[in-house]
Amino acid sequence: MKGRWEKYVLGGLLAALLAGCSSKPTDKGQQYKDGRIDEPLELVNRPNAMGYPANAKGFSDQVQAIQRVSPSLYGRNSDTFQAVKSWLMAGGDTRQLAQFGLNAYQMEGKDNYGNVQFTGYYTPVIQARHTRQGEFQYPIYRMPPKGKGRLPDRAAIYSGALNNRGLELAYSNSMLDNFMMEVQGSAYVDFGDGRPLTFFGYAGKNGHGYYSVGKVLIDRGEVAREDMSMQAIRRWADTHSAAEVRELLEQNSSFVFFKPEVLAPVKGASGVPLVAQASVASDRSLIPAGTTLLAEVPLLDNQGKFTGQYQMRLMVALDVGGAIKGQHFDIYQGIGDAAGHEAGFYNHYGRVWVLKSAPGAGLMLGANQSQSASSVLNTFQ
Numbered sequence: 595m596k597g598r599w600e601k602y603v604l605g606g607l608l609a610a611l612l613a614g615c616s617s618k619p620t621d622k623g624q625q626y627k628d629g630r631i632d633e634p635l636e637l638v639n640r641p642n643a644m645g646y647p648a649n650a651k652g653f654s655d656q657v658q659a660i661q662r663v664s665p666s667l668y669g670r671n672s673d674t675f676q677a678v679k680s681w682l683m684a685g686g687d688t689r690q691l692a693q694f695g696l697n698a699y700q701m702e703g704k705d706n707y708g709n710v711q712f713t714g715y716y717t718p719v720i721q722a723r724h725t726r727q728g729e730f731q732y733p734i735y736r737m738p739p740k741g742k743g744r745l746p747d748r749a750a751i752y753s754g755a756l757n758n759r760g761l762e763l764a765y766s767n768s769m770l771d772n773f774m775m776e777v778q779g780s781a782y783v784d785f786g787d788g789r790p791l792t793f794f795g796y797a798g799k800n801g802h803g804y805y806s807v808g809k810v811l812i813d814r815g816e817v818a819r820e821d822m823s824m825q826a827i828r829r830w831a832d833t834h835s836a837a838e839v840r841e842l843l844e845q846n847s848s849f850v851f852f853k854p855e856v857l858a859p860v861k862g863a864s865g866v867p868l869v870a871q872a873s874v875a876s877d878r879s880l881i882p883a884g885t886t887l888l889a890e891v892p893l894l895d896n897q898g899k900f901t902g903q904y905q906m907r908l909m910v911a912l913d914v915g916g917a918i919k920g921q922h923f924d925i926y927q928g929i930g931d932a933a934g935h936e937a938g939f940y941n942h943y944g945r946v947w948v949l950k951s952a953p954g955a956g957l958m959l960g961a962n963q964s965q966s967a968s969s970v971l972n973t974f975q
Contacts (some may be wrong), residue, residue, distance in 0.1 A: 621820075623892035623900050624709040624943040631702035634880060634921070641698045641947045643890050645906045646686040652872035653908040654679070659867045660884065660910065667864060671884040673951035678886055678908065688888070691949070698888065698947040704921050710946045711922040712891060714937030715875065715915070717860045717929045718781040719791065720771050722764040730765040732772050733757075734783075737797040737851040745800035747847040752840060763794065763854060770831050773807075773843050774824065776850035779915075780860060782929065793858040802847035804916055810845045823898060824938030860929065862913030870928030875913035877920055881948065885911040890944040891925070898939025 618624040647653065657675045661668040668675070674696070681694040691698055703709040723730040735756055738745060746755040752769075764783055766772050775781040775794070782791040808827060811817040817826050831839045859867035862875070864883045874887065881887075890904040909925070918924050925940065927933040 618705070618709065619820075619943075621900055622942045623904075624705070626703070626708045626943075626945060630706050631700060631708055632706070634702055635699040635948055636702065638698055638700045638947070640691060641688045641700070641888060641945075643688050643888065643906050643945065643947070647682065647888070647908045648905045649872055649907050650682050650686065652869050653682075653910070656869040656872040656910050656912075659869065660864075660912075663866050664864060667866070667884045671886070674886050674949060677951045678949060682908075692952075695952050697950050697952045699950065701921055701946045701948065703943070703945070708945050709943040710889075712889075712925055712940055712942050712944055713918075713922070714925045714927045714940030715778050716927040716933035716937040718771065718775055718778055718934060719930050720766050720775055720781045720783050720794075721768075722766040722783045722785060724764060724785060726762075726765045729767040732766045732769045733762045734764045734766060734772055734775070734794065735761045735851050736763050736853060745802075745849075747800065747802045748849045749844040749847070751800070751849055752844060763852060769836070769843065770828065770839060775852075776848075779850070780852070783854075790857060793855045793860070794852040795855050795858065795861070797851045797853040799851070800847075800849040802849065804848040805846045806917075807842050807846055810842060823941070824934070825898070860926075862926070864912045866912050868912060868926045870926060870933065871907060872909050873912045873926045874909050875915040875918045875924035875926070876911040877918055877922065878914055880920060881911045881923075883911055886949045887911065887923070888947045888949055889923075890946075892942040892944050894936075894939055894942070900942055904944060 657668075657679075660671075660675075677694045677696050681691060681696060684690065684694070688698075700708060701710050704711050720734075721730075722734065726733075733756075735751075738756065738759070738761055764785070779796045781794050783794050784791050808817070808822045811827065811830060812819050812822055817830060831842075834842075862868050862873060866873075876885070887909045889907050889909060891907050893901045893903045893905055895901055909923075911923075913924070913926065915924050923946070925937075927937040927940075
């Protein structure tokens with residue numbers, strides 16, 4: 595564990611040096627200048643966030659879902675959940691957290707100045723049919739049984755390497771929709787028969803490396819880096835042939851398989867139903883499951899541009915993601931097109947404080963003092 599933290603801190607120092615050589619992208623909200631933070635998580639006297647959490651009910655609903663579905667996860671974090679509830683009922687003033695037995699640890703951010711990265715994900719609704727017909731030509735597969743050898747990569751799967759093995763769960767009308775479903779990790783499938791939507795949950799991967807198709811388009815000069823989003827990828831696909839879209843997607847060799855679940859809610863890696871904008875995916879080595887976060891989340895306009903305003907939110911870490919590492923959170927935005935619109939634009943920065951109950955004097959330090967990263971981590975396990 596110690597070696598991992600030393601490697602992480604050294605990586606953070608390198609990132610800070612690189613950040614010092616360039617201006618912060620303020621159009622993405624990366625503009626905080628509170629002073630350098632030298633630990634991944636640093637105990638502060640009190641957060642300097644402004645306002646009252648905008649989603650007190652959503653946070654309460656998320657905590658209730660944890661208590662209902664995962665008593666063990668709730669039990670490990672119940673002191674913090676109860677303290678936050680009391681704090682909210684008393685007005686939610688960040689200057690009073692300590693009065694409710696809560697310590698706040700500010701995250702250093704990507705640049706060591708508190709700028710934590712936010713992205714977004716959601717649950718798509720995919721149109722599909724049980725059999726291949728008409729425009730519904732693109733198979734969604736279940737996980738192949740474990741056997742000898744490596745599973746085929748995306749290009750081979752697109753060429754039919756898994757066909758005629760009874761693995762087809764459904765056929766959609768869009769290769770790109772299937773791909774976006776893989777990126778999000780799950781989807782609801784509408785079979786067009788008037789029955790309730792079927793939830794297709796994550797079942798596994800083919801074991802090949804993930805590579806961002808957005809980065810491919812940026813490197814090829816087809817989409818500007820500052821304009822990249824899921825919407826930008828869709829716009830590119832709308833103006834290119836099916837063969838060109840397939841060629842782009844094949845640059846990512848990784849492939850995701852699914853399992854159908856009738857009347858199932860959207861769950862994260864913790865097995866807990868997710869409440870929109872009250873749950874996040876995190877790097878478990880830094881932010882364990884069940885951790886409560888107080889965040890200043892940047893507000894975007896309908897075109898995905900930063901408005902210059904922030905909203906304070908309470909969220910719980912309940913999911914993981916292959917690309918979610920370090921000082922980065924993926925906010926769950928909900929189900930359907932509107933949620934997808936929100937999630938597609940998010941790649942912005944805000945501040946985050948980890949909230950943790952203070953069970954004993956060992957955690958209570960004086961104002962302006964900080965704990966080492968390793969000891970902080972130990973308190974979260």
